[in-house]
Amino acid sequence: MTLDLERLRVYIGEKLSRRSAHIFGCEQTAVLLAERWGADAEKARIAALLHDITKYYSLDEQLKLVEKYSIMLNQDDLDSPQVLHAYTAAGVARYVFGLDEEIVGAIYWHTTGHANMHLLEKILYLADMLEPGRNFPDVELLRRKMMDDLDAALVDALASTVAFNLHKKVLIHPVTIEAYNDLLRSGCRKYQTEHLTHMGQA
Ligand SMILES: [Fe+2]
Ligand SMILES: [Fe+2]
Numbered sequence: 114m115t116l117d118l119e120r121l122r123v124y125i126g127e128k129l130s131r132r133s134a135h136i137f138g139c140e141q142t143a144v145l146l147a148e149r150w151g152a153d154a155e156k157a158r159i160a161a162l163l164h165d166i167t168k169y170y171s172l173d174e175q176l177k178l179v180e181k182y183s184i185m186l187n188q189d190d191l192d193s194p195q196v197l198h199a200y201t202a203a204g205v206a207r208y209v210f211g212l213d214e215e216i217v218g219a220i221y222w223h224t225t226g227h228a229n230m231h232l233l234e235k236i237l238y239l240a241d242m243l244e245p246g247r248n249f250p251d252v253e254l255l256r257r258k259m260m261d262d263l264d265a266a267l268v269d270a271l272a273s274t275v276a277f278n279l280h281k282k283v284l285i286h287p288v289t290i291e292a293y294n295d296l297l298r299s300g301c302r303k304y305q306t307e308h309l310t311h312m313g314q315a
Contacts, residue, residue, distance in 0.1 A: 138244030
């Protein structure tokens with residue numbers, strides 16, 4: 114099926130009315146970030162509009178889509194079933210609309226993040242957390258940071274997710290920790306290279 118953005122917007126307004134302000138806010142922030150960081154703004158827009166398309170499906174409906182789209186789940190996914198909507202929405206993007214893997218990946222990882230995220234994945238993760246309707250301590254700080262240093266904003270966003278889950282004493286999906294560690298390691302390598310260059314050793 115060809116994706117018709119205007120029809121998709123109407124569908125979101127009608128079927129996801131409780132979430133439509135969040136989704137359209139996410140679209141706005143994703144496009145802003147794509148333009149700032151040189152990603153494809155149309156892909157960012159589409160990923161944002163589809164990222165929560167299955168959000169209100171029941172667990173039973175999610176699991177049916179998981180089977181239909183042959184999505185591999187592990188125990189960590191089953192322990193945190195709120196992540197399933199990301200995987201099934203990615204399935205819709207791939208199998209219903211035939212969208213490319215960059216968009217599919219951004220939707221698939223928008224809840225957890227993962228190690229080695231590509232640019233569109235980083236953009237959607239941050240847009241989902243920092244769209245104009247979100248309100249939490251430091252949200253303005255993070256909004257400024259996302260325009261200044263994307264990876265630094267992502268480290269803060271992942272840290273904030275982990276801290277929130279720790280505070281609520283709910284499980285933390287291991288791939289979120291991997292995403293966080295991966296970004297810190299990249300930063301360390303950059304720092305070490307700069308340091309060695311400065312010391313005349315590299
Ligand atoms: Fe979501
Ligand atoms: Fe969302």
